[in-house]
Amino acid sequence: xxxxxxxxRAPLHxxxxxLSIKRLSDxxxxxEEGSLYPALQRLLLQGWVKAEWKMTETNRxxxxxxxxxxxxxQLGVELTQFEQMIAAIGRVLQDAQEA
Amino acid sequence: xxxxxxxxRAPLHxxxxxLSIKRLSDxxxxxEEGSLYPALQRLLLQGWVKAEWKMTETNRxxxxxxxxxxxxxQLGVELTQFEQMIAAIGRVLQDAQEA
DNA sequence: TTCTACCCATAGATAACCTATATATACGTT
DNA sequence: AACGTATATATAGGTTATCTATGGGTAGAA
Numbered sequence: 001x002x003x004x005x006x007x008x009r010a011p012l013h014x015x016x017x018x019l020s021i022k023r024l025s026d027x028x029x030x031x032e033e034g035s036l037y038p039a040l041q042r043l044l045l046q047g048w049v050k051a052e053w054k055m056t057e058t059n060r061x062x063x064x065x066x067x068x069x070x071x072x073x074q075l076g077v078e079l080t081q082f083e084q085m086i087a088a089i090g091r092v093l094q095d096a097q098e099a
Numbered sequence: 100x101x102x103x104x105x106x107x108r109a110p111l112h113x114x115x116x117x118l119s120i121k122r123l124s125d126x127x128x129x130x131e132e133g134s135l136y137p138a139l140q141r142l143l144l145q146g147w148v149k150a151e152w153k154m155t156e157t158n159r160x161x162x163x164x165x166x167x168x169x170x171x172x173q174l175g176v177e178l179t180q181f182e183q184m185i186a187a188i189g190r191v192l193q194d195a196q197e198a
Numbered sequence: 199t200t201c202t203a204c205c206c207a208t209a210g211a212t213a214a215c216c217t218a219t220a221t222a223t224a225c226g227t228t
Numbered sequence: 229a230a231c232g233t234a235t236a237t238a239t240a241g242g243t244t245a246t247c248t249a250t251g252g253g254t255a256g257a258a
Contacts, residue, residue, distance in 0.1 A: 002188070002191055002192075005191060005192055006191070009194070013205070013206090014205075014206070014207095015203095015204065015205050015206085016205095021191055024190050024191045024194060025187035025188070025190055025191050026187065026190065028183055028184060028186075028187035029184070029187050029188065029191065032246080032247060032248080033205095033206080033207075033208095033247095034207090034208080034209095034246075034247055034248065034249080035245075035246055035247070037206070037207055037208080038207090038208085038245080038246090039245085039246095041207095042245095056204080056205085058203090058204070058254095058255070058256085059254090059255070059256095060204065060205060060254060060255065061205080061206095061254085062204085062205060062206080063205085063206070079192070082188075084127055085127060085128070086185065087127075088124035088125065088127035088128050089101070089124070089128065089181075091123050091124055091125065092101055092104060092105070092120055092123045092124050092128065093101075093104055093178070095108070095123060112236075112237090113236075113237065113238095114235060114236050114237080115236095131215080131216060131217080132216095132236095132237080132238075132239095133215075133216055133217065133218080133238090133239085133240095134214075134215055134216070136237065136238055136239080137214080137215090137238090137239085138214085138215095140238095141214095155235080155236085157223095157224070157225090157234090157235070158223090158224070159222095159223060159224070159235065159236060160222095160223085160236080160237095161235085161236060161237080162236085162237070
């Protein structure tokens with residue numbers, strides 16, 4: 001969900017995705033390479049992102065990932081599910097929270 | 100965290116914990132037996148809960164779990180971590196959420 | 199030339215989940 | 229008396245996703 005959300009802002013390469021999530025979350029969320037690249041492969045397989053080799057601003061070759069239409073749809077699904085789950089956890093935690 | 104939170108309200112047996120979480124979350128969160136009982140074993144090993152065989156209101160033998168002092172402390176730690184993580188995810192999702 | 203930041207990718211260990219299964223009892227219904 | 233349902237505990241095995249560790253490689257600054 002976080003990767004899809006990041007790519008929904010703008011196409012980006014793997015390293016940039018990791019940095020973006022890390023920075024926006026104030027270093028709380030860190031996506032390691034061993035999680036990130038397999039995750040991107042899964043997103044490719046599902047057709048939620050597409051990839052192109054391009055050059056970065058710093059003149060390096062990098063694989064830029066772009067959200068597809070299906071990816072945008074999936075992001076919506078995951079956001080909804082996430083919010084439902086968070087709300088549900090909130091209900092479990094809320095009851096007698098002061099105890 | 101949800102199990103510890105449930106036991107923080109009152110000692111309860113495994114089946115009761117599962118029902119409580121399911122009901123409080125409006126059926127969104129379902130803890131299966133294959134997740135619940137291993138999780139309870141882990142909580143026992145950590146010393147966060149203790150267990151006693153007792154009789155239920157319906158006259159069945161059941162293992163009642165009670166939160167220990169260490170368990171209450173751990174619950175606090177996990178609640179804090181959870182809130183931090185949710186806040187961090189919120190920051191990642193918030194930016195350009197409308198896009 | 200050496201170091202740091204940038205960039206991709208996989209292997210292997212670890213951890214936790216779910217499905218499926220086994221066992222067993224209380225109680226109401228047929 | 230037999231049967232079904234809800235109650236109750238527990239483990240085996242498969243799946244999934246994570247992290248750690250590793251390997252390869254480039255641009256630019258010190």
